[in-house]
Amino acid sequence: MKLDAVHDIQRAYRKTLDAMSRPGLISNIKAQADNIDVEAGCFNSTVVLALMLLDTEVTFKAVSEREAEISRLINQLTYARAAEPENADFIFILNDAGPLALEKAFKAACPGNLIDPHKSATIIVEVATLGNNGDLIITGPGIDRESCIKVQTTDSWVDIRAEKNVEYPLGIDIIFTDSSHNILCIPRTTQIVKRVVG
Amino acid sequence: MKIEYNFAFFDEGSKREIRRATLKAIAIPGYQVPFASREMPIARGWGTGGLQLTLSLVGKEDVIKVIDQGSDESVNAVNIKKLITATTGINVTEAMEEATIIQSRHRIPEVPLREGQILVLQVPLPEPLRYYEPSEYETKKLHGEKEYSGVWLMLFEQIMSYGNMSTGADHPVMVHDRYVMAPSPIPRFDNPRLNCSKALILFGAGREKKVYAVPPHTGVISLAFEDFPFQTESFRNKSCRLCGAKGVYLDEIEDQATGKTIYQCNDTSFCMSRLNGKI
Numbered sequence: 001m002k003l004d005a006v007h008d009i010q011r012a013y014r015k016t017l018d019a020m021s022r023p024g025l026i027s028n029i030k031a032q033a034d035n036i037d038v039e040a041g042c043f044n045s046t047v048v049l050a051l052m053l054l055d056t057e058v059t060f061k062a063v064s065e066r067e068a069e070i071s072r073l074i075n076q077l078t079y080a081r082a083a084e085p086e087n088a089d090f091i092f093i094l095n096d097a098g099p100l101a102l103e104k105a106f107k108a109a110c111p112g113n114l115i116d117p118h119k120s121a122t123i124i125v126e127v128a129t130l131g132n133n134g135d136l137i138i139t140g141p142g143i144d145r146e147s148c149i150k151v152q153t154t155d156s157w158v159d160i161r162a163e164k165n166v167e168y169p170l171g172i173d174i175i176f177t178d179s180s181h182n183i184l185c186i187p188r189t190t191q192i193v194k195r196v197v198g
Numbered sequence: 199m200k201i202e203y204n205f206a207f208f209d210e211g212s213k214r215e216i217r218r219a220t221l222k223a224i225a226i227p228g229y230q231v232p233f234a235s236r237e238m239p240i241a242r243g244w245g246t247g248g249l250q251l252t253l254s255l256v257g258k259e260d261v262i263k264v265i266d267q268g269s270d271e272s273v274n275a276v277n278i279k280k281l282i283t284a285t286t287g288i289n290v291t292e293a294m295e296e297a298t299i300i301q302s303r304h305r306i307p308e309v310p311l312r313e314g315q316i317l318v319l320q321v322p323l324p325e326p327l328r329y330y331e332p333s334e335y336e337t338k339k340l341h342g343e344k345e346y347s348g349v350w351l352m353l354f355e356q357i358m359s360y361g362n363m364s365t366g367a368d369h370p371v372m373v374h375d376r377y378v379m380a381p382s383p384i385p386r387f388d389n390p391r392l393n394c395s396k397a398l399i400l401f402g403a404g405r406e407k408k409v410y411a412v413p414p415h416t417g418v419i420s421l422a423f424e425d426f427p428f429q430t431e432s433f434r435n436k437s438c439r440l441c442g443a444k445g446v447y448l449d450e451i452e453d454q455a456t457g458k459t460i461y462q463c464n465d466t467s468f469c470m471s472r473l474n475g476k477i
Contacts, residue, residue, distance in 0.1 A: 006205045010257040013217050017255070018314075020224045021398040021413040053221075055214055114342030115335075118222040118231045141227050141374050141416035169376060173225040187225035189374065 003035040003051070012048050016175065020185040024138050024147030026130055030181040040073055041066060042094045043126050045181040050074050053090060053122070059083035063105045064094035086110060088121060095126040095179075099154035106160045111170040120188075123174045127153040130178045135195040138186070148195075149184060151176055158192050206253040207285040212236050216254035216409070220400065223411040228373025229341070230324050235407040240277060245303055246404025248320035249278055252301050255316060256282065261289045263297035268305045268447070268464035275303070292467040304367065306388040308446050308468040309477075311397035313414070319382045321403040324410065326370040326380040346378050349421065357426055369428070372419045373412060381418075387430045387447045392418040438463040441472035 003009075008031075015027035033044035040047050042064070054060060056079045062070040063085075071082045074092070085091055085108035093102050105123070112120030134150025136158065151157070153176075165171035171188030186192070206213070212234070219233035238246040245266075256262065262282055266275040270292045278301065279290050291297050294309035301318040311317055327337045330348045340348070349370055356364040363369070367383040371392060381392055382401055392399060392412055399412040412418055422428035437444045439460050446468070448461040463469035471477045 005210060007258060009210070010206075010213075014255065014257060017217075017220065017224070017398070020221050021411075053214065053218055055211055057215065058218070115338045117226055117229060117342075118219070120222075122221070142224075142413040144415045169226050169229060173222070189225065189227065 001035070002037055003032065003048070005051070008032040008035055009048070009052050012052050016049070016052065016183055016185065019175075019183045020142075020173075020187060022142045023140065023186055023190045024132065024143055024149055024184070026132060027183045028181055029183060033181040038073070038077070041070060042092070043177055043179055043181065045177040045183065046092060046094070046124060046126055047077070048181075049124055049175065049177065049183075050078055050080075050090075050092070054078035054080035056080065058089040059087060060090040060092060061085045061088035061105070062092045062094065063097045063101050064092075065096045070094065084108075085121075091121050091123045093123065093125045095128070099156065102154055103156055103160055106157065106164060106172070109164070109172050111164060111167075111172055114170065117169040117171075120170065121172050123172055125153065125157075125174060125176050127151055127176050127178050129180070130176055130182045130184045135197075137193050137195055138190050139193075140187075140190040142187070143190070151184070152178075158194065161186075162192070203285045205258075205286060206256050207281065208236065208250075208253050213254045216250055219409050220251065220254065220411065223400070223409050224398070224413050226377075227412055227416050228371075228377030228379040228410060230379075230403075230408040230410045232407055233409050235404050238404065239281065242405035243322060245274055245278055245301075245320040247402030247406075247409070248301050248303070248318045248404075249281070249402070250404060251318045251400050251402040251409060252278075252282065252299055253285075255299055255318070256286055256288065258286070258288065260286075260298045261291050261296050262299050262301065263291050263294065263467075264301045265305060265307065265465075265467070266303045268307075268449075269466045271466065293471070294467070304383050304385075305447070305465065306384055306391045308463075308465045311391075311395055313396045315397040317395075317397050317399045319384070319399065319401045321380065321382040321401045321408070322405070323368070324380055324382075324401065324403040324406050324408040326368075326378050341377060344376065349378055353421060353423070357423075362429075363422070363426060370421050372421060374416055375419075378421070379410065379412075379418075385431055385447060386420070386428070389418075389420045389428070389430070394418075433461070436461045438469060441469045443469065443472055 036044040109121040131150035266272040420428040
């Protein structure tokens with residue numbers, strides 16, 4: 001693999017860290033994703049995120065039409081073990097997963113508990129495109145007043161997420177990535193409202 | 199014997215573990231995320247938490263500034279800088295404008311942090327409730343239930359005993375209206391700088407094995423009562439004897455020859471750049 005396990009991963013981490021600490025900020029990891037030369041069947045940026053975050057200490061769940069194949073690949077690359085969505089530390093929802101699969105995974109994901117809210121799932125979602133020109137207005141820590149985002153995927157994620165994160169500090173943190181290897185993070189603290197036209 | 203260490207000292211697995219903890223810490227501002235805290239070539243309690251965070255962050259393009267109690271040149275800062283540069287080869291600086299990562303012990307620099315910088319603070323005691331609750335499990339439960347009457351009582355007792363809140367440094371803060379957090383032993387003077395900071399602020403406690411974070415633009419309120427508002431250390435009518443700066447955090451020094459009290463900027467690089475006419 002052309003990917004530099006030290007420096008490419010470090011650069012991708014800093015971009016992800018930037019995106020997580022400033023929700024609404026769209027970071028790009030194309031330079032790192034282009035160095036992935038395995039035919040994974042998911043976005044290269046997703047592979048970079050898996051290599052950055054996963055190892056033997058954590059578990060994951062892949063939600064995809066080709067779940068078995070993808071799970072085997074992630075396991076081979078990172079040595080992380082596949083698990084049921086209720087117990088998985090990381091859930092990968094790939095772009096071939098249907099809207100129902102996304103809904104199911106969001107509902108099943110572990111939100112942590114009040115003593116250990118950090119034991120919640122991080123969900124990595126592949127979407128068609130990410131942008132800042134959308135009709136979702138976000139506020140919360142990391143955002144100067146407010147920011148706008150556009151996430152081209154099934155519409156229901158906003159409501160399911162809100163339901164899931166109702167009892168802060170419990171909740172799920174989401175990392176969106178798209179086919180241009182952009183990254184957008186929505187931690188549990190971010191409040192999302194839909195802009196109403198009219 | 200010359201050992202060829204990995205870039206930034208750590209093996210990649212150790213970095214990965216710290217990175218996972220850091221991302222969760224940012225997602226839950228003020229909450230202390232446990233992490234494995236590796237053995238370091240400096241003793242625990244000497245900034246290993248901050249150092250581990252810095253090593254997990256640092257890349258070839260970074261420029262680092264390390265300060266200890268406001269000074270770029272004290273032993274702790276110098277040794278940490280040596281370890282970082284020896285294992286990464288990156289540049290160090292004393293100028294705030296040039297730094298991308300600033301690791302600090304006990305101060306937030308006078309020059310305001312800017313967007314994109316990361317401030318890493320070394321933390322000796324991350325648990326603000328430890329003073330009155332020795333059990334880790336109990337303090338975790340208290341945080342979980344947002345049960346902070348103990349910390350309010352602690353401040354109230356100080357007012358009863360001393361007429362005011364007597365926290366010298368490490369005055370507890372409320373982060374994003376949820377978690378009470380120890381801001382590390384920064385003077386009260388620096389507490390307001392945590393509130394809605396432009397930069398990401400990370401806290402690392404190596405001995406206590408915790409990392410926590412305050413993302414940019416996050417509300418951080420110093421705990422206080424309506425009739426006893428939060429007050430920073432006052433340096434009214436005092437200025438630095440070297441650069442003449444007012445409204446900054448000053449060190450109080452006794453001139454042993456004359457017995458007089460003199461004041462000097464605590465942030466040495468800030469003082470130096472004023473003397474050199476750069477600010």
